[in-house]
Amino acid sequence: MNSTTARAHFHNVRPARSFLLTLTAPLATEVDVVWTITCYSQTRKTSGGATGLATVTSGHWSKLVRANWIKNPASCSGSVVGSDESASPNSGAPHIHIYAR
Numbered sequence: 001m002n003s004t005t006a007r008a009h010f011h012n013v014r015p016a017r018s019f020l021l022t023l024t025a026p027l028a029t030e031v032d033v034v035w036t037i038t039c040y041s042q043t044r045k046t047s048g049g050a051t052g053l054a055t056v057t058s059g060h061w062s063k064l065v066r067a068n069w070i071k072n073p074a075s076c077s078g079s080v081v082g083s084d085e086s087a088s089p090n091s092g093a094p095h096i097h098i099y100a101r
Contacts, residue, residue, distance in 0.1 A: 008096040009079035015039050016100035018066045021080050025094035027059040029084045037078035039067050046070050049078075056082070056094075064101075 006023070025031045033056060038049030048069025054061055067076060082094040 004084045004093045006082045006094040006096045007079065008098050009077075010098060011077045012075040013077070013100065015073040015076045016067055018064055018101045019076075019078065020099040020101055021061075021063045021065065022097045022099075023056055023061045023080070023082050023094055025056060025059055025082070025084065026092050029059075029094075031056040031061075031082045031084045031094050033061060033080065033082045035063065035065075035078070035080045037065055037067065037076060039069060039073035039076040041070060041072060042074040 019037055021035055023031065023033055033054040036049065036051040038047055040047045050065055052063065067073065078098065080096045080098060082096055084094060
């Protein structure tokens with residue numbers, strides 16, 4: 001049995017009002033997604049964030065995450081990981097994109 005993993009991440013980027021996370025995969029696959037986003041204040045004494053899990057069976061997944069956890073964030077970091085444990089050699093890898101909005 002093969003497995004395919006796709007990853008996207010960002011570190012210490014300028015904060016956005018929201019982040020759009022997307023994943024596309026071949027229709028015949030089931031992809032498990034783990035995501036996390038954390039924003040920090042200038043002094044890093046204050047932080048806030050969100051995490052989540054999803055199972056993608058339709059070939060496309062998107063999640064809009066509003067980054068309003070703390071006042072005046074200075075930077076944000078995050079990641080999205082998609083794993084397909086039953087990938088066939090010809091099925092193709094999932095593709096992940098993260099957009100700041």
